[in-house]
Amino acid sequence: MRDIVDYLGPYTWWVLGLILLGLEIIAPGFVFLWFAIAAIMVGVLAMFVDLTWQWMVFLFGVLSLTTLIVGRKWASSRSKNEGDEMLNQRGSRYIGRTFILRAPIEQGQGSLNIDDTVWRVRGPDLPEGTLVKVVRIEGVSLVVEEPKAT
Secondary structure: OHHHHHHHOOHHHHHHHHHHHHHHHHOOOOOHHHHHHHHHHHHHHHHHOOOOHHHHHHHHHHHHHHHHHHHHHHHHHHHOOOOOOOOOOHHHHHOOOEEEOOOOEEOOEEEEEEOOEEEEEEOOOEOOOOEEEEEEEEOOEEEEEOOOOO
16 A cells, blocks of 8 residues: 555545545535545645645645535535425415316316326316416315406
8 A cells, every 4th residue: 555655646645536536426425525625635735745644644634624614514505595495385386376277176176287287176166268376275285266357
């Protein structure tokens, strides 16, 4: 092992960084990435500054912790602003929107096609082709009414 490190010199850290990036691909968790960045940073520094192996290991430890902490804060701040807030409440995104009934509502029950999904609807008896507005969700059914004319 010592011969490999002596042979590769500063490139040892580049190889370690690539191995850690490979681990990030195999076991994603957004952790190995920060260690890989730290290893590559040590490799770049070692190319320009003559450092002992002890200093390189120390720098790797410090840079690993720094990149891990900074990276986690950066990732958490980005993840709060992304994603679909209504992901687990699919029907709630339809509240306030209007659709055309593809089948009549009879005895308060019917169905409505929205995109590629058939939804159960509840509301007043209405014929097929009527414009309806989703007003709320009850269980797995959308509650609809005729929109008021403006």
